[in-house]
Amino acid sequence: MFRTYRRRLLQFVQRRKLSWHLADDIVQDTFLRVVATPSLPEQRFAQSYLYRTANNLVIDHFRRERILSFVSDPDMAFELIADDAPNPEQIAWSRQELRRLQTALDALPRHLRDVFILARVGGETYVDIGKKLGIPSQTAFSRMVKALTIVKEAMEQDEKNRSAIR
Numbered sequence: 001m002f003r004t005y006r007r008r009l010l011q012f013v014q015r016r017k018l019s020w021h022l023a024d025d026i027v028q029d030t031f032l033r034v035v036a037t038p039s040l041p042e043q044r045f046a047q048s049y050l051y052r053t054a055n056n057l058v059i060d061h062f063r064r065e066r067i068l069s070f071v072s073d074p075d076m077a078f079e080l081i082a083d084d085a086p087n088p089e090q091i092a093w094s095r096q097e098l099r100r101l102q103t104a105l106d107a108l109p110r111h112l113r114d115v116f117i118l119a120r121v122g123g124e125t126y127v128d129i130g131k132k133l134g135i136p137s138q139t140a141f142s143r144m145v146k147a148l149t150i151v152k153e154a155m156e157q158d159e160k161n162r163s164a165i166r
Contacts, residue, residue, distance in 0.1 A: 001031075001034075001046060001050075002031055005046075005047060005050050006027060006031075009027050009030065009050060009051065009054055010023055010024060010027050012051060012054060013026050013027055013054055013058060016058045018058070018061070022061070026054060026057045026058060026061065027054065029057055030050060030053045030054040030057060031050075033053050033057075034049065034050060034053060100155060100158050101151070101155070103154075103158075104150070104151045104154035104155055104158075105117075105151065107150075107154060108147055108150060108151070111133075111143060112143050112146055112147040112150065113147065114133060115129055115133070115140050115143040115144050115147060116144060116147040116148075116151070118132065118133075119140075119144050125137075126138075126140040126141045126144070127140075
């Protein structure tokens with residue numbers, strides 16, 4: 001496939017007003033993407049698949065160029081993007097909050113905790129919870145409301161206690 005389509009694909013990409021080197025990189029990336037695809041296209045669709053992939057890479061290139069044109073130093077552009085990874089302080093705070101929530105959940109009566117876990121952790125509907133626990137779905141709902149109220153009050157009380165200590 002590479003030998004058959006490389007030259008034509010290179011000409012196709014160069015017609016998009018790209019330098020020879022950049023066009024060659026895009027053609028290489030095109031073949032890499034095709035090879036990395038879990039199921040290669042059938043032979044009769046191979047050419048259109050290659051051209052579509054190459055065209056999409058050209059479009060992506062021009063989008064990046066347009067974005068980088070707004071930045072004074074394109075080499076530093078990606079260094080200015082905020083990191084989504086939580087910092088150590090956020091990780092510590094999240095772990096503390098999880099411990100507080102676990103303590104509040106542990107204090108719930110079992111019948112309320114079961115509904116809470118099935119709904120919030122398991123993502124189950126109240127109808128499904130009712131079937132699993134052998135209770136009406138309305139009872140599952142009212143238990144969830146009660147569980148949420150108790151957990152919210154426990155978390156608020158814990159926060160007040162912490163504020164008083166500080």
